[in-house]
Amino acid sequence: MPEGPSIVILKEAVKSFNKKKILAVTGNSKIDQQRLLNKKVEDFKSWGKHFLICFKDFLVSVHFLLFGSYRINEQREMKPRLSFKFKNGELNLYSCAIKIIEEDLNEVYDWSADVMNENWDATAARKKIKVNPDLLVCDALLDQNIFSGVGNIIKNEVLYRIRVHPLSRAGALPPKKLKVLIDEARNYSFDFYKWKKEFVLKKHWLAHTKKYCVRCDIPLVKKHLGKTNRRTFYCSNCQLLYE
């Protein structure tokens, strides 16, 4: 559920509630829920893995972390963290981190970092990497200030696609290769989005959770790598290590 493309899918799925008034708020979230009552949703937005519900003077940010989920016009067995009733339906959010944000949207979120956003800026990503050349590519891709929305699946698939070893130093990549990495972080995210909507995402995984390299026909390496120590799948033969 939680990578950036999935949040874009959610944003689109709740379109019918846009500009609608919240008629009831419930849930076990500790935010001031009454503040949302009878308020009109001005817009639904997303920034990376953050789902943003915009009101006139503030916004509610929702992060699904690892286990969060949602239902539209349906309920799960468990208690929702936050639930909204509208005239035309309901939105239920489960096991997610919810915050009220008072600051202006554009002060808080760097849209150029969001790989799914129309304001995504590959040059900005390159500059952020240039000032931190010792960053490993497996960590760089998961850095939400550089590639907001990229998660562990996208990380593994991007590195496999572009044949770069996850422990490569970002600053050691030849300029062309660095460009490919940055471009593919966005490209693969849109493939993820398309496949997820068609319920065929897993079927297209080439590295993530896979046992064999489809190019080399040898076993993939599975290790926990980087400062984030996240599960990483790669081919030691066709993914080149740049040091």
Next chain:
DNA sequence: CCGGTTGTTCAGCG
């Protein structure tokens, strides 16, 4: 039934 995970934050420490 246990181990592991599409993620992030925060406390504690050196």
Next chain:
DNA sequence: GCGCTGAACAACCG
């Protein structure tokens, strides 16, 4: 003040 580590959170899958 920094970076690093581990804990906490939490639901589901295999």
